[in-house]
Amino acid sequence: MIxxxxxxxxxxxxxxxxxxxxxxxxxxLGLKICIEKNYADHIGIRDEEFKKxxxxxxxxxxxxxxxxxxxxxxxxxxxxxxxxxxEKTIIIGMFNxxxxxxxxxxxLKKNINIFSLxxxxxxxxxxxxxxxxxxxxxxxxxxxxxxxxxxxxxxPMMMTAAGTVPAAKVLVIGAGVAGLQAIATAKxxxxxxxxxxxxxxxxxxxxxxxxxxxxVDQTENMETxxxxxxxxxxxxxxxxxxxxxxxxxxxDIVICTALIPGKPAPRILTESLVKLxxxxxxxxxxxxxxxxxxxxxxxxxxxxxxxxxxxxxxSLMNRLPLTASSLYSKNLFSFIRNLYSKEKKDFNINLxxxxxxxxxxxxx
Numbered sequence: 163m164i165x166x167x168x169x170x171x172x173x174x175x176x177x178x179x180x181x182x183x184x185x186x187x188x189x190x191l192g193l194k195i196c197i198e199k200n201y202a203d204h205i206g207i208r209d210e211e212f213k214k215x216x217x218x219x220x221x222x223x224x225x226x227x228x229x230x231x232x233x234x235x236x237x238x239x240x241x242x243x244x245x246x247x248x249e250k251t252i253i254i255g256m257f258n259x260x261x262x263x264x265x266x267x268x269x270l271k272k273n274i275n276i277f278s279l280x281x282x283x284x285x286x287x288x289x290x291x292x293x294x295x296x297x298x299x300x301x302x303x304x305x306x307x308x309x310x311x312x313x314x315x316x317x318p319m320m321m322t323a324a325g326t327v328p329a330a331k332v333l334v335i336g337a338g339v340a341g342l343q344a345i346a347t348a349k350x351x352x353x354x355x356x357x358x359x360x361x362x363x364x365x366x367x368x369x370x371x372x373x374x375x376x377x378v379d380q381t382e383n384m385e386t387x388x389x390x391x392x393x394x395x396x397x398x399x400x401x402x403x404x405x406x407x408x409x410x411x412x413x414d415i416v417i418c419t420a421l422i423p424g425k426p427a428p429r430i431l432t433e434s435l436v437k438l439x440x441x442x443x444x445x446x447x448x449x450x451x452x453x454x455x456x457x458x459x460x461x462x463x464x465x466x467x468x469x470x471x472x473x474x475x476x477s478l479m480n481r482l483p484l485t486a487s488s489l490y491s492k493n494l495f496s497f498i499r500n501l502y503s504k505e506k507k508d509f510n511i512n513l514x515x516x517x518x519x520x521x522x523x524x525x526x
Contacts, residue, residue, distance in 0.1 A: 164194045166230030168223040176483035178202045179234040182211045184491035198223045205484045238262050249273045276523040283520045290496040295339045296489035302343030309415045309446040318352020329354050333413040336420035337364035344417045345373045378402050410438045418447040418455035426453035433457040441469025450474035
């Protein structure tokens, strides 16, 4: 059985689905691998590194697609690639089914099996395959680094002969994987950190990292059975806005990470709330590509509103492509290991396995 991977469209995606370390692990399962020429040159991984461990280098993406029984990608295949993918091929990646319905429908018509890893269940056995967590961890880290660069002031408290520089104050909205990493990174750099989340269960996690948890009085359960945040009620939003009014006046940097699976990002910072911040403050919106947590947020743009920088993030993992690719390829290896049967020497689409059934796109 042959696993193949082709280059992504480098104008929008610098990550790759396969690194030499993960390729070696896949080959050790008894599988073969092929990639196209200059597959990962752009992130400093030469073809020779793949050749050393037995990866077959093809001259073109079409050769890879026509040779492979299983294809691993970061994003959806292009229209041209779809034409060359064989019937009954398995494709694994992050395909964003809600946004790519038409393309996925075309792939399914060709009798191709698709697994989209954003749909993984939140169970212990799936943790090593959790692409959202691995990429969100990096996003939370990078959000703090980028925010501090734009802030243009010192972050930790500094005591000097000339006087004391107070520590910067950072507020993190959303205490999921990205939010928790943002808290940890900001604390390590010396900031005074607070955070808020609709899930009351996140209070302990925030405090364990040294952050102050800002809560809203609530009686409703704001967490799904899968551990994700629910959409807030109008009553909750009013209480949240009142809490934000006081918090925003005090904080220098706000990092927005709040998302609701399958829905647009909740708008938490209205125009009037943003304008409560001091000139020179930063709003860094990791949710901008899903609609944004903050007013004035646009993907890939920095908008200056009354001296406040609102940074909308676009393709953030392209700023850390080597690390992001390394983690992503390890997630893929774990999924492939679960899918492949050494005894049958074939891929086993066992729909009684929750990991398989939840990620398998039967129709759209």
